[in-house]
Each structure stands twice: as C-alpha cells, then as structure tokens.
Amino acid sequence: MSSQHLNVPPENHVKVLDGQGWIGLIDHLGSETTIVNAARVSFGKLKSAMDEKDVILLHYLIENRHTSPLEHLVFTFSVHCPLFIRGQWHRHRTWSYNEISRRYTEIDLEFYTPPVLRKQAETNRQASVDSPDFDDTSLREEIRAHNLKSLEFYNRLLERGVCREQARGVLTQNMMVTFWGTVNLSNLLHFLELRDSEHAQWEIRQYAQAIKKLIKPIVPHVAAYYEAKGQVW
Numbered sequence: 001m002s003s004q005h006l007n008v009p010p011e012n013h014v015k016v017l018d019g020q021g022w023i024g025l026i027d028h029l030g031s032e033t034t035i036v037n038a039a040r041v042s043f044g045k046l047k048s049a050m051d052e053k054d055v056i057l058l059h060y061l062i063e064n065r066h067t068s069p070l071e072h073l074v075f076t077f078s079v080h081c082p083l084f085i086r087g088q089w090h091r092h093r094t095w096s097y098n099e100i101s102r103r104y105t106e107i108d109l110e111f112y113t114p115p116v117l118r119k120q121a122e123t124n125r126q127a128s129v130d131s132p133d134f135d136d137t138s139l140r141e142e143i144r145a146h147n148l149k150s151l152e153f154y155n156r157l158l159e160r161g162v163c164r165e166q167a168r169g170v171l172t173q174n175m176m177v178t179f180w181g182t183v184n185l186s187n188l189l190h191f192l193e194l195r196d197s198e199h200a201q202w203e204i205r206q207y208a209q210a211i212k213k214l215i216k217p218i219v220p221h222v223a224a225y226y227e228a229k230g231q232v233w
C-alpha cells in the first residue's frame, strides 16, 4: 500500500455520482481459496488454487448462507461520498470505520450537486422516481449556490473565532466526506444485497455497484454465482 492523503482517491478508484464521488479498494486480506480452505479446515489440507470442486463448494456456501468461511476474506475501502450517504452507510454496524474529522481540518471542503433531480414518489414516502421531463437546471443551480453559501457562512464563523466543532453544523448535508470502511465478504454481500437494490437510494446504489467492479477480480467465482442469478457485477 503506498502512502497517500486520506482525501485523495487510491489509484484503482471508481468514480461515482457524475465524478463527484469515488470509492477505492485500499487493501484486502485473503482470496476465494482462503474461503474454501476455511470451510475444509477440519480436513487439515490447504489448497493454493481453486479447482472445479472448490467453485462448487464456494457456491454451496453462499447459497446456503454458510457464512463463517466467507468472513476470512476482508476488504478495506476508501469512500468519498455526501454526508447523507455516509449516514446510510454507517448504519451497517458490521463494518469498521474511520473518517476525516471536521474538528481537525477545514481544508478541501467539497459539496455534492445532484447531476439529475428526481421527483418524490407518490406511493412510497422513502422513494423517488426518474422524471426525464423534469426541468431541474435552475433548481440544481440553486442547490449549488446554497452549498456555497453554507461554506461562506462556515468560513465567516471560523474567522470570528468560532470553533470548528460547532461551525460545521451550518454545512449542508451535501458536504462530501471521506472515510475508510473495512468489512468481511459475508457482511459485504449483505450490504450489496440491501444497497444495490431498487429499494435503495440511487446515490448509495452507485457506490454498491462500484464495489462490485472493484472486488470482482478478487472474487470472480462469487461474482459468477450472482451473475448466474441474473445480477450485474
């Protein structure tokens, strides 16, 4: 792992949200072979490469939610996302998190402006609907201006000597934050099931889909299992 500033995307990052957000794979521990070795630990034999029987075993473990062998494969991601997406993400308690604190720094403040505004769904209070005929240009411009105004106010508070930990309260929920999240494969698959779903908010769904792209080279047979069920990985 090369040294880098936490707010800078890793080399292999995937851009999301029209290039305003990103996610990168910082590190991982283990492989698909680790999973099948863990599942067969009682037999005392270690394999170093996957064969056909191992793929069948791996698919059996996923299918039957025999999750503990999957927990031996662990990923660390670096995520740059709006504050309101971080709120949804951090509800997943089985991840470990660390984040740049606005109590320490006021540099590099960025804000998300949605690339497209969606309309409120009429039947589901939590959901939105795509509306291609929605003329959102001036509203998106207002959101951008509102974000900047909150930043100006924040800077004014700092100039007047207000502490960062209180001043940050005026920044909009569109503020971009950067955090590291570490999770094992079993809990990650649960996250992907919930967050790459048509019930999830479009913004977090983009991150879930990016995670699939990032981990597919490490777990090609896991990806193949879900692809066989009609999912896009």
Ligand SMILES: Cc1cc2nc3c(=O)[nH]c(=O)nc-3n(C[C@H](O)[C@H](O)[C@H](O)COP(=O)(O)OP(=O)(O)OC[C@H]3O[C@@H](n4cnc5c(N)ncnc54)[C@H](O)[C@@H]3O)c2cc1C
Pocket (backbone or CB within 6 Å): 091, 092, 093, 094, 095, 126, 187, 190, 194, 195, 199, 200, 201
């Ligand atoms: C579409 C959608 C809409 C949502 N809407 C709302 C909402 O309106 N309001 C709201 O508050 N939340 C909402 N959530 C968040 C949701 O309730 C969960 O908090 C979030 O999805 C994390 O899921 P999880 O607890 O399964 O994941 P994790 O926290 O990663 O946990 C994974 C699994 O570990 C087990 N587990 C973890 N911690 C415990 C524990 N303390 N006790 C027992 N078992 C545990 C459970 O089996 C759990 O499923 C929504 C989520 C989605 C996907």
